[in-house]
Amino acid sequence: MVKAFVVVAMATALVTAMAGAQEQAPNRREFAILAKDHTFTPNKIEVTQDDLVKITLKSEDRPSSFAIDAYRLIKRAGGGLTITFQFRADKPGTFPFYCNLTSDKECKDMKGTLVVKAK
Ligand SMILES: [Cu+2]
DSSP: OHHHHHHHHHHHHHHHHHHHHHHHOOOEEEEEEEEETTEEESOEEEEETTOEEEEEEEEOSSOEEEEEGGGTEEEEEOTTOEEEEEEEOOSOEEEEEEOOOOSSGGGGGOEEEEEEEOO
16 A cells, blocks of 8 residues: 555656656757858847757858857857857847957957847
């Protein structure tokens, strides 16, 4: 009798844990961004808070980087190379993303916007 109760209690705990895990499974968003002629295309990305954001950055001509200060994110892709990275958009708000390289003076004009809608 006691044993049967333990089994039922364990099964209940397992089902509860699984339901919780499903609720927390992040929504995945993917974006391909092209860096070319000191321009990001697209230059605006919109997600919802807590989305898991995967970005594929292609530096078509010269090296470029993708930085978002609020997320402490800086990723660099050499000229002709493509990199992929991801982050969880856990802070709502509107944030600039930019190229932080200093090799070309035009880099300071490489900008875009990340919009994270509050849940
Ligand atoms: Cu640049």
